[in-house]
Amino acid sequence: MDKKEFPxxxxxxxxxxxxxVEAKIWLDAEFPDTAxxxxxxxxC
Structure with a gap:
């Protein structure tokens, strides 16, 4: 995923x-390589 889309x-x-913390857990689960x-x- 493009870094510009994470915000x-x-x-x-x-x-x-x-x-x-919950946002980080969710992003790690959905995008493990690029979170x-x-x-x-x-x-942000």
């Missing part, structure tokens, strides 16, 4: 009520 997915997670790190999720 949109992270925003989707937050709109669904997920916190940073951003926890610090990148906090910066």
């Amino acid at each position: 949109v997915l992270i925003k989707y997670c937050f709109l669904k009520g997920k916190n940073t 951003p790190g926890k610090s990148n999720i906090k910066d």
Whole structure:
């Protein structure tokens, strides 16, 4: 997945009520090879 698309997915997670840990777990499960790190999720 393109790195430019992850901020949109992270925003989707937050709109669904997920916190940073839950968002990271979801992204790791869906995109194991390309998921951003926890610090990148906090910066969005």
